[in-house]
Amino acid sequence: MRANGSGLTSGETEPQNEWAVSWDEGTVSCDGINYFTFFLERISKLARSYRGGLDTPEAQALFDDMLRRSDLAITMCKRLVPLAAQGKPVRVVTMESHFAPWGVVRRWCDTVGRDHDIHLIGMSVAYENYFSNLTSIEAKTLSIEDLTANPDLRHPFLGGRHRFTEFRANAPSPEEMRQREEQALSWIRIDRSRSDMGNGHQRQMVIDAISEARKKGRRSFCVLGKVLIDFAAPDDQGHVFDDFTSWLRMLVELSSQHDALLVIKPHPHEIREEIVQSGVQMLRELLPEHLPDNVIFLDHTTFNSSELAELVDAAFVWNGTACAEFPVLGCPVFAESVWAARDYPVDNPVLMTTGSYIDVFNGSAELKVSDANREAAIDYLHFMRSDIVAIPFRYMRRAGTNQAIGANMLYEDELTELEQRGDPYVELAASRFFEFAHREAQI
Numbered sequence: 001m002r003a004n005g006s007g008l009t010s011g012e013t014e015p016q017n018e019w020a021v022s023w024d025e026g027t028v029s030c031d032g033i034n035y036f037t038f039f040l041e042r043i044s045k046l047a048r049s050y051r052g053g054l055d056t057p058e059a060q061a062l063f064d065d066m067l068r069r070s071d072l073a074i075t076m077c078k079r080l081v082p083l084a085a086q087g088k089p090v091r092v093v094t095m096e097s098h099f100a101p102w103g104v105v106r107r108w109c110d111t112v113g114r115d116h117d118i119h120l121i122g123m124s125v126a127y128e129n130y131f132s133n134l135t136s137i138e139a140k141t142l143s144i145e146d147l148t149a150n151p152d153l154r155h156p157f158l159g160g161r162h163r164f165t166e167f168r169a170n171a172p173s174p175e176e177m178r179q180r181e182e183q184a185l186s187w188i189r190i191d192r193s194r195s196d197m198g199n200g201h202q203r204q205m206v207i208d209a210i211s212e213a214r215k216k217g218r219r220s221f222c223v224l225g226k227v228l229i230d231f232a233a234p235d236d237q238g239h240v241f242d243d244f245t246s247w248l249r250m251l252v253e254l255s256s257q258h259d260a261l262l263v264i265k266p267h268p269h270e271i272r273e274e275i276v277q278s279g280v281q282m283l284r285e286l287l288p289e290h291l292p293d294n295v296i297f298l299d300h301t302t303f304n305s306s307e308l309a310e311l312v313d314a315a316f317v318w319n320g321t322a323c324a325e326f327p328v329l330g331c332p333v334f335a336e337s338v339w340a341a342r343d344y345p346v347d348n349p350v351l352m353t354t355g356s357y358i359d360v361f362n363g364s365a366e367l368k369v370s371d372a373n374r375e376a377a378i379d380y381l382h383f384m385r386s387d388i389v390a391i392p393f394r395y396m397r398r399a400g401t402n403q404a405i406g407a408n409m410l411y412e413d414e415l416t417e418l419e420q421r422g423d424p425y426v427e428l429a430a431s432r433f434f435e436f437a438h439r440e441a442q443i
Contacts, residue, residue, distance in 0.1 A: 016075045019067065023054050028067070030074060033111055038103030039066055041231045049281040050228040050245065070101040077108050077118070084116040089437035093121045097147055097155070098232045107234065109148040119148035121433055122156045126390030128400050130321060133190045139400040142393035144429050149436035152342040154233050159389040161345040167383045168376075177375070181328070184378045188325045189306045192268050199299045206263055206296055206303070210311050213261040219363055220261040222308045223251055224317040225283040227269050233319075238336040239352050244318050245286050247336050250357070251316055256292045258361040264297045265308060267320075271300050314360065314367045323348055324384075327377035332367045334360065346376040392425045 020029045028036045043052035043059055054060050080090050092109070094102035097120065109120040126141035143156035153160040159167075172180060210220045226244065241247035248264075255262035266283040284297060291297060305322055309315065309331040315322060319337035323344035326333035334351050335341070341350060347370075351357050359365035383389060395418060397409040418426060 015068070015071045017071050019071070030071075033107060035070065035100065035104045035107055037231065037233070037235050038098065038100040038107070039063060041229075042066060042099050044229045044231075048229065050286065066100040070104040073101040073105050074108060077105060077113060080113075080118050081116050084118050089434055090116075090118040091121050091433050092118070093123060093433075095123050097122045098234065103234065106147055110151055114148050117437065119146050119436065121145070122147045124156045125398065125400055127157045127384055128390070131187055131385055133192055136400045137403060137405055139398040140392065140394060141390040142429055143389055143391065144432045146432065146436050154339050154343055157384070157389060158343050159383055161342070163388055164345055164380060164383050167386065167388060168379055177378070180378050180382055184328050184381045187381060188328060189304070192304055199302045202299060202302045206298070207311065209261055209296065218259055218261060219361065220263070220312045221255065222263040222265055222312045222315045223248065224305055224315060224320065224322050225264065225266040225270070226318050226320065227267050228281050228283065228286070233337075233339050235338075237338050238318070239338055239350060240354055240357065241336060247318065248286055252287065252291065252295055254357060254361045255294055258358070260294065260361050262295045263308065263312065264295065265303060265305060266298065266300055268300055319343060324377045324380045327369045327373045328381070330369050330374065332369055344380060346380050347373050387425065391429050393429065
């Protein structure tokens with residue numbers, strides 16, 4: 001399939017499918033299946049904002065290109081159905097399952113292909129940059145999962161609940177658990193925000209404000225931001241709120257209504273060039289210019305999130321590794337995205353109504369982390385780094401972050417060694433392609 005979507009070999013290809021497009025209504029659909037989110041993320045990255053539109057020639061040209069490529073992708077998917085009818089399991093492989101056109105293939109497989117044993121396989125670098133704090137510029141791992149058999153798995157590097165359950169089947173001894181805890185704490189307490197360069201005055205002000213609030217019986221919370229142009233999910237829906245912006249603004253409103261202290265921490269990757277480019281919309285831009293006195297918006301380097309976890313009563317996050325980190329530190333965390341509990345199956349409490357949010361803010365809800373929650377969170381961090389999820393793969397040069405390192409390059413010496421000696425990790429990766437072939441049950 002040619003990169004520009006114009007055809008498989010040469011010549012222009014006219015659209016083969018009927019599309020219904022209404023950007024303002026969130027619709028880019030074909031055959032009754034809406035693929036809007038997969039277009040939105042690419043357009044938002046172009047616009048460098050949380051919600052990009054088709055209001056510039058560049059955005060319209062990008063959309064037209066994605067639509068042409070997605071039309072061809074669906075046409076090819078439909079051609080696979082007769083092949084699958086012969087009893088052959090069919091697998092389509094991609095490394096970009098949250099962008100059009102490959103996100104379109106993912107949703108088509110979710111809704112149509114799975115009935116014919118046509119699945120999308122997602123491949124990615126494992127979460128190396130979390131454990132190395134962005135120092136692993138070149139990737140050394142591979143994550144690979146059947147996303148059609150595991151529709152609740154947002155991204156291969158997260159592993160999924162079913163593999164996590166298997167990982168935890170053999171309970172560690174108390175000594176092993178203690179070692180796991182120490183290792184997990186060392187990962188969590190990495191200086192991701194470069195706090196040694198931080199605003200010391202603001203840091204002390206926050207510490208004093210939390211101490212004063214506690215003396216007066218007021219609750220203190222933190223909100224952890226996200227990189228606004230990074231969805232990386234088949235949808236961006238919350239349990240209670242329609243989107244990230246409405247959730248964030250409501251947290252500010254609730255804190256004022258119930259006299260709670262709210263500390264808002266932007267994501268450190270907003271200003272890390274390894275992750276985003278300059279000019280991206282910042283978290284602060286989603287909020288009013290003047291915030292209530294009980295709301296403190298932090299500089300990027302004032303605190304690490306782990307330091308806030310040891311100061312506040314609870315944390316709010318849309319989604320992210322804080323879902324696993326904060327329980328380890330003994331701080332309750334409430335995630336709003338519907339994907340959070342799927343991504344981090346550690347049994348964090350979930351707020352399902354506006355009233356449950358109010359109960360947290362007004363002091364009527366109990367805030368604590370159970371032993372089971374904490375142990376699951378410790379295990380999950382180890383699981384995400386284990387070779388079950390992060391399969392060692394050393395045969396080609398690949399970027400470990402969004403920072404360019406040059407063209408992909410095969411390592412010929414390592415490939416020669418693979419040919420001569422084999423590699424159990426390559427066998428493991430290969431086994432993932434047809435792991436769920438002809439299985440009627442879905443994970």
